[in-house]
Amino acid sequence: MILPDLHPQWVITGFALAAGLSFALIAWIVSRLVAAVPEQDRTWFDPPPAGFRLVWWPLQWLAHYLGPWLPAAWQAADLTRLRTAGLDFALNPAQFLAGRLLWALIGGFIAAWVADSFRLAVLWPFVLGGLFGFAYPAIWLRDRIALRRRQTLKSLPFMLDLITLAVEAGLNLAGAIQQAVDKGPEGALRDEFARLLRDVRAGKPRAEALREMAARMDMQPVASFVASLVQAEATGMSLGPILRAQADQRRIERFARAEKLAMEAPVKLLFPLIFFIFPCVFAILMFPIVMKFLASGV
Numbered sequence: 001m002i003l004p005d006l007h008p009q010w011v012i013t014g015f016a017l018a019a020g021l022s023f024a025l026i027a028w029i030v031s032r033l034v035a036a037v038p039e040q041d042r043t044w045f046d047p048p049p050a051g052f053r054l055v056w057w058p059l060q061w062l063a064h065y066l067g068p069w070l071p072a073a074w075q076a077a078d079l080t081r082l083r084t085a086g087l088d089f090a091l092n093p094a095q096f097l098a099g100r101l102l103w104a105l106i107g108g109f110i111a112a113w114v115a116d117s118f119r120l121a122v123l124w125p126f127v128l129g130g131l132f133g134f135a136y137p138a139i140w141l142r143d144r145i146a147l148r149r150r151q152t153l154k155s156l157p158f159m160l161d162l163i164t165l166a167v168e169a170g171l172n173l174a175g176a177i178q179q180a181v182d183k184g185p186e187g188a189l190r191d192e193f194a195r196l197l198r199d200v201r202a203g204k205p206r207a208e209a210l211r212e213m214a215a216r217m218d219m220q221p222v223a224s225f226v227a228s229l230v231q232a233e234a235t236g237m238s239l240g241p242i243l244r245a246q247a248d249q250r251r252i253e254r255f256a257r258a259e260k261l262a263m264e265a266p267v268k269l270l271f272p273l274i275f276f277i278f279p280c281v282f283a284i285l286m287f288p289i290v291m292k293f294l295a296s297g298v
Contacts, residue, residue: 038064046090051137052099055106059098066101067094083216085144086188100137107133148188149219156221157254159184159193160247168240173229174200192217207233221250 040060052059070093078093091099111129112122159180166176177193184190192213199209207230214226225246232242 044089046087048090048095049087051103051140052091052095055099055102059095059102062098062101063092063094066098067092070094070097080218081141081145084148084218085141086148086191086216087141087144088216096137096141100134103137104130104134107136148217151187152189152192152217152219153221153254153257155185155187155189156225157247157251159189160225160243160250164240164243164247167243173206173233173239188217221253225250 047053048056075093078096079088082088082091082093082096108126108130111125111132115122115125162180162184163173163176166179167173171179174197177197181190181194181197184193196209196213199212200206204212210226210229214223228242228246229239231237232239
């Protein structure tokens, strides 16, 4: 059977219609997938971090479909890190992973666009940019946890002093913690104490709320302070002497950490001194001597 010759215009029209129908089908499938994602009620949630807020809508859609496929161990590990960073009411593990994947895609496209602007190959820049975009949120989360721990260790003695003064002035423990939240320095510890008060007001037993705060912060000084408070409440002991002893102990530990860092400073300076500063100094000192030897013909 011999097919009749087709006019090129009809061929182009056929290809255009096929491409349009394919695009419409893909758009319909994507719209159905997006419509199937329920809108999250964030009335009682904290706002997400700025980097996640920029890609929030596609992040929610991707997290909705990623969540059922994540292993329970992965979700538990990520939830522990988010809780330690104070983000468990801002992101869940699926949203955190979705944000990492989206920023990997964005980083890859940005790196490829920059490489293409300089007339370079785009494959490896795309891969490297994607790896950086995927790894950076994890690095940022680790740095946030370290920052919160430094802030907590720095402000814990002062906050304990405020609680001790309030308790010795006649307030109960909840009122003393409220005074510390109102008058204390900003930081992770004040936020955790405020969350502790919210949990107690919501009906949670104070001992349980204290233990959950210690588990969230995952720090030995906070765990020691919580254990002392729980034991004092269980045995009916006076809180004033216990809080003062805790404040003194935390202050001694703070000075000990400062002395340790001061002792480590000379050791940490050895590498830059030997490999960066000493060669420059020797070059500056030896240059006139070498020039004199060259000028004298020796």
